[in-house]
Every structure is written in structure tokens, then in C-alpha cells.
Amino acid sequence: MTAQEIDAEVIGERRRLLSLAFRMLGTVAEAEDAVQETYIRWYRLSQAQRDAVEVPRAWLTRVASRVCLDVLGSARVRRERYVGPWLPEPVPSLAFTDPALDDPADRATLDESISTALLVVLESMTPAERVAFVLHDVFAMPFGEIAEVVGRTPAACRQLATSARRRVDGTRSGRVSRAAHDATVRAFAAAARAGDLIALVTTLDPDVVLRSDGGGLVRAALHPVRGSDKVARFLLGALGKSPAAEVLELETPDGLGFALWAESRVVGVVTLEVTTDRITDVRMVVNPEKLTLWN
Structure with missing residues (x-):
């Protein structure tokens, strides 16, 4: 050669x-x-x-x-x-x-x-x-x-x-099929879009954890949010503060997730983990340095 x-x-x-x-x-x-x-x-x-x-x-x-x-x-x-x-x-x-x-x-x-x-x-x-x-x-x-x-x-x-x-x-024990994951995520999305706190809570595991990664570059929760009621209220509050942002369904390696769009670009990616029939983890990445492949 x-x-x-x-x-x-x-x-x-x-x-x-x-x-x-x-x-x-x-x-x-x-x-x-x-x-x-x-x-x-x-x-x-x-x-x-x-x-x-x-x-x-x-x-x-x-x-x-x-x-x-x-x-x-x-x-x-x-x-x-x-x-x-x-x-x-x-x-x-x-x-x-x-x-x-x-x-x-x-x-x-x-x-x-x-x-x-x-x-x-x-x-x-x-x-x-x-x-x-x-x-x-x-x-x-x-x-x-x-x-x-x-x-x-x-x-x-x-x-x-x-x-x-x-x-x-x-970590895979109890994880549901891709179809069941996506069905739960769609129910979660419908409740969030409707602003229905009770319906949103029912899609979440009682011990659900939400983590938001902004890297100090954009506003994000500095500590994990724990518990279905607190996570649901946090999500509805975040949506209320950003009425101009679009939340679109997105296929990710974790299954169905969401892209947060604002000013014609992706400003956040949300992936979720579903165990049995409830969401156990919500992961929100809004650090712009970690969204390079989406823009």
C-alpha cells in the first residue's frame, strides 16, 4: 500500500x-x-x-x-x-x-x-x-x-x-417497548399542551426526576426537580413563560422526545425514560453548546 x-x-x-x-x-x-x-x-x-x-x-x-x-x-x-x-x-x-x-x-x-x-x-x-x-x-x-x-x-x-x-x-429492567414508550410520551405531551395538571401528573412516576442542563449559558433549573407534582408544575410553568416557543415531537435514540423551537432553531431537546407505564426521567438539554447537531 x-x-x-x-x-x-x-x-x-x-x-x-x-x-x-x-x-x-x-x-x-x-x-x-x-x-x-x-x-x-x-x-x-x-x-x-x-x-x-x-x-x-x-x-x-x-x-x-x-x-x-x-x-x-x-x-x-x-x-x-x-x-x-x-x-x-x-x-x-x-x-x-x-x-x-x-x-x-x-x-x-x-x-x-x-x-x-x-x-x-x-x-x-x-x-x-x-x-x-x-x-x-x-x-x-x-x-x-x-x-x-x-x-x-x-x-x-x-x-x-x-x-x-x-x-x-x-437500568433496563422494567423498561417498556418503543411503542409503549411513545404512547406514554404522547399522553404526556397532550396533557402538557392542554395545561391539565392532573392528567400530566398521571403520566409521571411518583418519584420522577427532571434534570435541566443549561451549562450556565441559558436559564435552567440548577438542581434536579423531584416528584410528579413538582415536575408537572415546573413543566407547565416553563411552557407558560415561553409562549412563543414551539414544542415538536422528535425521534431520538431514546424514543419519542421533543424539540423546543424558537426563532427558527432548536433551543432545547427533551428525552424521556418510561418504566412500566410512567415517565421516570425527564432530561432537558438547553445548553446551546450541546445542540450543535440539531442546528
Whole structure:
């Protein structure tokens, strides 16, 4: 393979690397920075060193994963300094998904792996757990190669991935089908549009939690809102304060959600989690820096 062909192959990996980095880091900006750093390290190699790399895709994947591992090590401190609740960046369905995939089941699986619900769970993991889970369960990397990334034995990496998978599976218990999710969300929307407090409360779990991520850049609740009555009143109050904003149904990796439109642009994305037949989590991202792919 010529140097030009290798360069073309390396550049062609950018979408895949972004896909990997986003799942590890939870925001598009951090993913793009990680991928840029990966390419910087590639082009810092001498031509002889690049020619010696047998599989550029594998090299890029390992380096990008190590970069993400380093970023995750400092991310918790940054999250603690964040103004208000921090939420992963919501992205459109099929974002960072290989367009060549023909199997709807494969597309659905990859779509779920960029859902806000899953990314929230990944945030609770250690950096090593998160990297091991993403590399093995999403990108099917063998544990021997994962061991090179996280600096542990293959057996230890297997344990990390198992622990991470157990956490993910624990959050899926009680989760309803996509059709049931969307039906509950539509009932929630109808009650909110009608300003019907009682009907809205009935769509919410008694212990529902609403988190609003404005990042200190726009107005948002600085603390989670808990309980069906408080969440319902908060939502109706927010709608009343923004009569010009449009609330439109939106397909997201989490199922049916909502886009908040104002002045011909998306100013917020709402994703919801439904367990049994009630909404248990309402996640509102209004931080403009986390809405880049919607505008």
C-alpha cells in the first residue's frame, strides 16, 4: 500500500473514531477534540514509523481510546464545576452510525448505544469500565487489544466489561417497548399542551426526576426537580413563560422526545425514560453548546 493510500485510509476512519469517542465521552466537542489529538499523534510519526504500522485502523482505535481514557480521568472534576446538572449531549437517531449498515437490528443496537439513557449510565462508571464496555460491547474489540489500551490484563478487562454490562442491564429492567414508550410520551405531551395538571401528573412516576442542563449559558433549573407534582408544575410553568416557543415531537435514540423551537432553531431537546407505564426521567438539554447537531 502506498503512502497516499494509507493517508486516504487514515482520513476515512474519522467518522468511526468520532463514533467511538462520543460514546466514551458523551459530548460532540470532546469527541472531536479527542479525534483531532489522535490525528496529531499519527502525523507526528515519521514516515518510516507510519509505514511500519500494519493496520492503521487498529492503531488509530487504540490511540483514540487512550486519549479518551485520559480525558475521562479528568472529566469528573470538570463535571463537579459545571453549572447545574450535567447531561450527555443528545444527538439525532443514527448519528455516528455507519450508513452502510443494512440490518435494522444492527442500526437499532447502535442507535441505543448513543441514547442519553445509556450515556447517563456510562457516566457512573470508572473510566476503565466505560472504555472496556464501549470497545467490547459496541465495537467488538477483543479483550487482548483492550488490555493494551487500559493497561490491564485481558482477564481484568473482561471483568471490567462484565461489571459495566451488569450496570447497564440493571437500568433496563422494567423498561417498556418503543411503542409503549411513545404512547406514554404522547399522553404526556397532550396533557402538557392542554395545561391539565392532573392528567400530566398521571403520566409521571411518583418519584420522577427532571434534570435541566443549561451549562450556565441559558436559564435552567440548577438542581434536579423531584416528584410528579413538582415536575408537572415546573413543566407547565416553563411552557407558560415561553409562549412563543414551539414544542415538536422528535425521534431520538431514546424514543419519542421533543424539540423546543424558537426563532427558527432548536433551543432545547427533551428525552424521556418510561418504566412500566410512567415517565421516570425527564432530561432537558438547553445548553446551546450541546445542540450543535440539531442546528
